[in-house]
Structures are given as C-alpha cells and as structure tokens.
Amino acid sequence: MRAVVQRVASASVVVAGEVVGSVGHGLLVYLGCGRGDLASDAAWMLDKIVGLRVFENGAGKLDRALLDVGGELLVVSQFTLYGDLRKGRRPSFEGAMAPDEAAQLYAGFVALARERYPTLGVATGRFRADMRVTSVNEGPVTLWLESPRPAEMVS
Numbered sequence: 001m002r003a004v005v006q007r008v009a010s011a012s013v014v015v016a017g018e019v020v021g022s023v024g025h026g027l028l029v030y031l032g033c034g035r036g037d038l039a040s041d042a043a044w045m046l047d048k049i050v051g052l053r054v055f056e057n058g059a060g061k062l063d064r065a066l067l068d069v070g071g072e073l074l075v076v077s078q079f080t081l082y083g084d085l086r087k088g089r090r091p092s093f094e095g096a097m098a099p100d101e102a103a104q105l106y107a108g109f110v111a112l113a114r115e116r117y118p119t120l121g122v123a124t125g126r127f128r129a130d131m132r133v134t135s136v137n138e139g140p141v142t143l144w145l146e147s148p149r150p151a152e153m154v155s
Contacts, residue, residue: 001032001033001034001037001041001042001045001105001146001147002031002032002034002081002082002141002144002145002147003029003030003031003032003042003045003049003125003144003145003146004029004030004078004081004083004142004144004145005027005028005029005030005049005052005054005133005142005143005144005145006027006029006137006140006141006142006143007026007027007028007029007054007055007136007137007138007139007140007141007142008023008025008026008028008074008135008136008138009024009025009136009137009138010022010023010024010025010135010136011023011026011028011074011133011134011135011136012074012133012135013074013076013123013124013126013131013132013133013134014024014131014132014134015124015125015126015129015130015131015132016129017129018085020124020125020126020129020131021074021076021123021124022049022123023071023072023073023074023121023123023127024071024072024075025067025069025070025072025138026065026066026069026071026072026073026121027049027054027069027071027072027073027074028074028076028133028135028137029073029074029075029076030055030076030078030081031045031077031078031081031106031109032077032078032080032081032082032096033077033079033096033097033101033102033105034082034096034097035094035095035096035097035098036097037097037105037147038145039105039108042105042108042109042112043112044147044148045089045109045145045147046109046112046113046116047116047124048145049066049073049145050065050066050067050073050117050154051065051066052065052066052118052137052143053065054115054141055069055071057117062141066120067117067119067120071120072120072121072122072123072124073113073120073121073122073123074123074124074125075106075109075110075113075122075123075125076124076125076128076131076133076148077102077103077106077125078099079093079096079099079102080093082095082096083114084105093135099128101130102127103127106127106134107127110124111146122136
C-alpha cells in the first residue's frame with residue numbers, strides 16, 4: 001500500500017460539480033492499493049499516518065500528530081501511485097490492485113479509520129470517479145509512505 005500525505009489548511013474533493021468530501025486543518029492522503037496488499041497493510045498505514053508527527057508544537061518543531069491538533073483526514077483513492085515509468089513514457093499499472101479488490105481495501109481503510117479513531121473527522125473522495133481535488137498545503141509538508149512487507153511490519 002502506498003500513500004502520499006500532505007499537511008493541509010483545507011482540502012476538498014468535487015465529483016460532477018458536487019463536493020463529496022472536505023476537511024479543514026489536517027491531512028490529505030492519496031491512497032493506492034497494490035497487488036498483494038492486505039487488511040494488515042491498511043491497518044499499518046492508517047496507524048502510521050494518524051501518528052505522523054508533522055504538526056508544529058509551540059516551539060515550531062514538528063512534534064504533534066493529527067489527533068494532538070484536532071485535525072481531520074481526507075482520504076482519496078489513487079491507483080496511479082502504482083504507475084511504473086521505468087520503461088517508456090506511458091505508465092504501466094501492473095503493480096496496482098484490481099479495481100474490485102482495491103475498492104474493498106480502500107473502504108476497509110476508511111471504515112477502520114472511523115472505528116479506531118472516532119474523534120477524528122474522516123472524509124473521502126469517490127472511488128473510481130473523476131475527481132477534482134483542491135488543497136492548501138501547509139509548510140509545505142508532503143510525505144511518501146509505503147507499507148512494509150509482513151516481516152518488516154513495525155511502527
């Protein structure tokens with residue numbers, strides 16, 4: 001599982017002219033599911049993202065996590081994180097999970113976020129939709145995460 005995480009002042013997703021998800025201060029997460037990813041990858045990724053200390057403390061040091069600052073989470077499905085450009089100029093998406101499986105894993109990630117972190121505002125895009133994502137990146141802070149293989153899974 002792969003994610004690009006951005007610290008934002010605000011972010012929103014529009015599908016066919018309708019706002020389907022929006023957050024204020026928090027994190028915008030582009031989430032991609034790869035072949036072989038499991039629910040354990042989603043759980044690891046969620047806990048890692050929610051625990052990222054990417055918000056400033058009173059001294060200006062990045063030392064606070066999403067829950068510490070009362071932030072929100074916007075999760076947007078993003079299969080193109082598995083685009084492989086090592087050959088040619090057109091990306092290959094062979095590493096991406098099949099859409100039906102990815103939809104279930106993405107939904108599981110979102111459901112787990114709402115269950116495990118009930119005080120966290122969780123918004124989403126719409127899986128497989130043509131989305132317009134708007135964000136105001138703070139910092140900017142942008143991080144790339146990839147879930148480890150099972151033998152490597154530590155927090």
